[in-house]
Amino acid sequence: MSKDQKSSDVVWHHATVTRERRQDQNNHKSVIMWFTGLSGAGKSTLAHCVEESLHKRGCRTFVLDGDNVRHGLCGDLGFSIQDRTENIRRIAEVAKLMMEAGVITLTAFISPFREEREKARQIFPHGEFLEIYCKCPLEICEQRDVKGLYKKARQGQIKDFTGISSPYEEPMNPELVVNTAELSLEDCAEQVMGLLVTRGVINPV
Amino acid sequence: MSKDQKSSDVVWHHATVTRERRQDQNNHKSVIMWFTGLSGAGKSTLAHCVEESLHKRGCRTFVLDGDNVRHGLCGDLGFSIQDRTENIRRIAEVAKLMMEAGVITLTAFISPFREEREKARQIFPHGEFLEIYCKCPLEICEQRDVKGLYKKARQGQIKDFTGISSPYEEPMNPELVVNTAELSLEDCAEQVMGLLVTRGVINPV
Incomplete structure (x- = not known):
């Protein structure tokens, strides 16, 4: 970086390690899988199960979910509509960097509104944002109530709770619909893996 | 995810692919290298040069810099002190996810204030945040003025410009000081690679 190295500086300034070179190194493509659905529909469970399968195949993966985003990157955000929108925006931007x-x-957030999911999709190159709808009837999600949130929402302790006091807008044209109420976890994961093969992200086994 | 799979759900809900498993897969550790220094000191150039070396060794790398953060994740932020602080906070959080x-x-931001760098350091496990000070006299940075920013700052067109109208607080105890004004780019990169070997992040060649 001494002055006689200046031309070297110019050459080196921009990134030489591109996404393409990383994909070659990894022997798979990088995409974003956007899991959406009601609380309790199994988004996070399914995402982690798929991640396990991918890791075993030697793929590089990461799951963004409430556990690793809400207290860190989005720790300054609450649950107002404005803050929820900003939450989804940041998640999409981080997913893009990843x-x-x-x-x-793999992102696992309720992301109940079509508009916010569309906005997320738009920052990605065409065909590289895979929306995966974890479809599960509200009754079943509420019956499971793993986190006890539905009960609180029914009692009015949580405002604007998706499915109870705030709408969930089903995807119009997602890349995949997984019926998490009807299929086993393994079958759900297999469907997602199948999508990745079809899309050329990973090679068939 | 059908009801008779419920126990399976519970097992799978949490992440099974841990940082440790990823490190084993990659055959190197993951750390954060926080490059700091004046505008024009060579942070981004050096970070990309180190990245190239690491990639050639088969490592998984990523450089966060103004190019990929300012218009995306931090596109809502301006240059007020408050916004610059939030900018650094988000970068540190994304680096942690990475x-x-x-x-x-590798992050390449001026990050002029000790307090913000300390805050960034504190979210990482001990020993995994490597602060790398790209040391270069203001006169040389200003003389290079690759982006023409110093000229604008001197003319008062940019407010609070580090080194001109806003202070740069040198690191008190960085993991590495690289004299970018005196050494060639290759020698600077070698110093950084040496640090990674010493710290056990990568294996010696």
């Missing part, structure tokens, strides 16, 4: 880094990125 | 994903993450 994708640039060559990582198959 | 590190969790097994990636050697």
Whole structure:
């Protein structure tokens, strides 16, 4: 970086390690899988199960979910509509950086509104944002109530709770619909893996 | 995810692919290298040069810099002190997610204030945040003025410009000081690679 190295500086300034080179190194493509659905529909469970399968195949993966985003990157955000929108925006942007880094990125957030999911989709190259709808009837999600949130929502302790006091807008044209109420976890994961093969993200076994 | 699979759900809900497993897969550790220094000191150039070396060794890497953060994740932020602080906070949080994903993450931002760098450091496990000070006299940075920013700052067109109208607080105890004004780019990169070997992040060649 001494002055006689200046031309070297110019050459080196921009990134030489591109997404393409990372994909070659990894022997798989990087995409974003955007899991959406009601609380309790199994988004996070399914995402982690798919991640396990991918890791075993030697893929580079990461799951973004409430556990690793809500207290860190989005720790300053609450649950107002404005803050929820900003939450989804940041998640999409981080997922994009992860994708640039060559990582198959799985996001597991309710993301109930079509508009916010469309906005997320739009920052990705065409065909590289895979919307996966975890379809599960509200009754079943509420019956499971793993986190006890539905009960609180019914009692009015949580405002604007998706499915109870705030709408969930089903995807119009997602890349995949997984009926998490009807299929076993393994079958759900197999469907997602199948999508990745079909899309050329990973090679068939 | 059918009801008779419920126990399976519980087992699978949490992440099974840990940072440790990713590190084993990659055959290197994941750390954060936080490059700091004046505008024009060579942070981004050096970070990309180190990244190239790491990639050639088969490592998973990513550089966070103004190019991929300012218009995306931090596109809502301006240059007020409050916004600059939030900018650095988000970058540190994204770097942490990248590190969790097994990636050697390099950040290249002026990050002029000790307090903000300390805050960034504190969210990482001990010993996994490597502060790298790109030391270069203001006169040389200003003389280079690759982006023409110093000229604008001197003319008062940019407010609070580090080194001109806003202070740069040198690191008190960085993991590495690289004299970018005196050494060639290759020698600077070698110093950084040496640090990674010493710290056990990568294996010696």
